[in-house]
Amino acid sequence: MAKKQLIMEKALELFAKQGFEATSVQQITDHCGISKGAFYLSFKSKDELIVALIDHFMRQFTADIDFVVSDKNEEDLLYNFYYTAFQSFSKHSDFAKLLMKEPAQSFNEELFSKLHNYNKSLEKVILSMIERLYGDLSKDLKYDLSFCIKGFMSTYSELYLLYKTPIDMDLLSQSLVEKTNLLAKNMTITFIPDELIEIIDQPLIEDTSSEKIVEVIEKNIEDMEDSIEKESLILLKQELLEPALHPAIVKGLLSNIQHHPHCKWAAYLLRKHFEIK
Incomplete structure (x- = not known):
């Protein structure tokens, strides 16, 4: 399990028992069995x-x-x-x-x-x-x-x-x-x-530009091991930067990543960007 994921899962256990305010970074690191330095490598606060x-x-x-x-x-x-x-x-x-x-x-x-x-x-x-x-x-x-x-x-x-x-x-x-x-x-x-x-009906106050989507994809790629989902993300990132693929291929690549727990948000943003139904 990646350290960032471990911290999130263990912190959630403490937050569920004690609430956000009552839980300290020290308690989280003790519960994870890691140092504070390791925590701050994953999260600034x-x-x-x-x-x-x-x-x-x-x-x-x-x-x-x-x-x-x-x-x-x-x-x-x-x-x-x-x-x-x-x-x-x-x-x-x-x-x-x-x-x-x-x-x-x-x-x-x-x-x-x-x-x-x-x-x-x-x-x-x-x-x-x-x-x-x-x-x-x-x-x-x-x-x-x-x-x-x-x-x-x-x-x-x-x-x-x-x-x-x-x-x-x-x-x-x-x-x-x-x-x-x-x-x-x-x-x-x-x-x-x-x-x-x-x-x-006002638009969302959120950056969903191609640059922002590429940022989300790159983070997913960094956190994933080699797999068909990772390869699909790499191809979708390239398509964002230099469009060349047929819409049917883009839809197929999206279907490859749709159900992966780390890729669902990237798939959501990409569907909106490419207007895939």
């Missing part, structure tokens, strides 16, 4: 480590949801959306629990900005899904419906995060599909005002 953990969780979650919405046909789109969301909550339950219980004052401006950007990314994915599913039916109510869907995700995720009873993910997803369809077909009153829609 505890705040940078926390940002890395939030990035990891939110990038995985956002990329998984976006891939499902982009890849699935309308027939099972909503079911797969909910199933993937709750599967991700379950997979990353320790960190999700930590975010739920951590007091807001623990988050600095950078963390708030990142969480805001990820939330806006998720909103855009949900709005895209609503438009695909309901067409003109959703024209005036899609923003209200998107908030309802996010509410379902947040509320029902508590079943995974606060209770230890087994959850039938298939039944839960089917139930929420039914509820969402009922809302979409029967809502008549718009609540979200035009002024708020203008704010929601």
Whole structure:
């Protein structure tokens, strides 16, 4: 296991028990069995480590949801959306629990900005899904419906995060599909005002330029051993710098990296850049 990954996993164990503020760098290094010097070779500070953990969780979650919405046909789109969301909550339950219980004052401006950007990314994915599913039916109510869907995700995720009873993910997803369809077909009153829609529709405050994507890819390449995913990343980086490949080849390279845990965010950014559906 790479040292950076070890630090993130061991730090998460301590954060889950004690919270961000109560956990010191010394406690993290003791728990990892490494020196402070080794810690600071990977992270400049505890705040940078926390940002890395939030990035990891939110990038995985956002990329998984976006891939499902982009890849699935309308027939099972909503079911797969909910199933993937709750599967991700379950997979990353320790960190999700930590975010739920951590007091807001623990988050600095950078963390708030990142969480805001990820939330806006998720909103855009949900709005895209609503438009695909309901067409003109959703024209005036899609923003209200998107908030309802996010509410379902947040509320029902508590079943995974606060209770230890087994959850039938298939039944839960089917139930929420039914509820969402009922809302979409029967809502008549718009609540979200035009002024708020203008704010929601503003572009993300995030650098998604080719240079930034290359930076993300290079970091992934550096952290990976030789594999088909690594070779695919190298080719995709070259395509960003000097476009030459047929779109079908680019799509194939993206499919090679899509499910690798270290490459999901790179795949998400590349799909947006190359406009791959």
